[in-house]
Amino acid sequence: xxxxxxxxxxxxxxxxxxxxxxxxxxxxxxxxxxxxxxxxxxxxxxxxxxxxxxxxxxxxxxxxxxxxxxxxxxx
Amino acid sequence: xxxxxxxxxxxxxxxxxxxxxxxxxxxxxxxxxxxxxxxxxxxxxxxxxxxxxxxxxxxxxxxxxxxxxxxxxxxxxxxxxxxxxxxxxxxxxxxxxxxxxxxxxxxxxxxxxxxxxxxxxxxxxxxxxxxxxxxxxxxxxxxxxxxxxxxxxxxxxxxxxxxxxxxxxxxxxxxxxxxxxxxxxxxxxxxxxxxxxxxxxxxxxxxxxxxxxxxxx
Numbered sequence: 001x002x003x004x005x006x007x008x009x010x011x012x013x014x015x016x017x018x019x020x021x022x023x024x025x026x027x028x029x030x031x032x033x034x035x036x037x038x039x040x041x042x043x044x045x046x047x048x049x050x051x052x053x054x055x056x057x058x059x060x061x062x063x064x065x066x067x068x069x070x071x072x073x074x075x
Numbered sequence: 076x077x078x079x080x081x082x083x084x085x086x087x088x089x090x091x092x093x094x095x096x097x098x099x100x101x102x103x104x105x106x107x108x109x110x111x112x113x114x115x116x117x118x119x120x121x122x123x124x125x126x127x128x129x130x131x132x133x134x135x136x137x138x139x140x141x142x143x144x145x146x147x148x149x150x151x152x153x154x155x156x157x158x159x160x161x162x163x164x165x166x167x168x169x170x171x172x173x174x175x176x177x178x179x180x181x182x183x184x185x186x187x188x189x190x191x192x193x194x195x196x197x198x199x200x201x202x203x204x205x206x207x208x209x210x211x212x213x214x215x216x217x218x219x220x221x222x223x224x225x226x227x228x229x230x231x232x233x234x235x236x237x238x239x240x241x242x243x244x245x246x247x248x249x250x251x252x253x254x255x256x257x258x259x260x261x262x263x264x265x266x267x268x269x270x271x272x273x274x275x276x277x278x279x280x281x282x283x284x285x286x287x288x289x290x291x292x
Contacts, residue, residue, distance in 0.1 A: 004175070005175075005176075005177045005178075006175065006176030006177045006178045006179060006180075007176055007178060007179065008178055009177060009178055015124040016124070016149075028224075030223060030224075033124070033149065035123075035124050035151050036151070036177065037151060037177060037178060037181060037206065038123075038150075038151040038152045038181055038206040038218055038219045038220065039150075039151040039177045039180075039181065039219075039220045039221070039222060040123075040124055040149055040150055040151045040220070040221045040222065041177065041221075041222045042221075042222065042223045042224070044224075
């Protein structure tokens with residue numbers, strides 16, 4: 001999910017995915033880099049699991065709070 | 076008041092400084108002090124994440140034939156150029172302590188440059204919708220940052236004695252803009268060490284930091 005990045009920032013562009021579908025991630029792993037204003041920001045997975053689906057592809061725009069990928073919980 | 080290490084890397088290859096930044100980012104993520112790096116780079120063109128090819132006014136092959144490096148990097152912003160005489164500052168700051176607000180952080184960076192220029196009786200401003208710092212219609216400082224785990228890296232470049240002819244090779248920040256420098260405005264070379272000292276003071280004031288010397292590089 002795209003986190004709050006600061007007052008007045010309502011969206012960001014997905015620049016680079018560091019992971020792809022099927023890959024396992026830890027909650028703290030940076031999985032995607034987004035760009036807003038003159039800043040890039042690395043977004044962590046937020047939960048451990050397997051990347052099921054990328055929802056916003058590189059070059060796509062996302063709003064704050066929007067899901068960027070689906071992650072299946074690890075068991 | 077947070078502690079901030081300050082380190083002057085002097086004239087340093089872009090890649091070496093980048094590696095240095097990465098090491099310090101990891102250290103700050105793991106609880107180390109904020110760190111402010113200052114340096115100059117040999118002539119190098121860097122591309123942000125959103126640089127379209129048309130923002131090269133000179134074909135990349137020609138730049139390479141002139142031994143000007145082109146490096147794609149992980150910062151926001153468009154194409155920019157570094158050269159000797161330009162002071163680059165890399166604030167590797169923990170924004171969890173300073174404030175989790177990218178826009179406010181960028182505003183503070185611009186304010187550092189505006190205040191620095193005021194020390195030379197130069198009135199500098201922001202232009203709405205354009206990042207960076209301007210003197211009249213000419214741009215004097217460019218900014219672009221990256222953030223990992225809420226720790227910032229990359230930063231701001233301000234033209235002091237920069238040879239401005241290099242900027243004709245690119246479209247700085249993707250804009251049809253003239254660049255300027257302290258030397259151009261004041262009509263004389265400026266002592267780079269003096270400018271560095273003033274920049275450090277302005278960072279301390281704008282970010283409320285207690286400065287200590289960093290480890291030798």
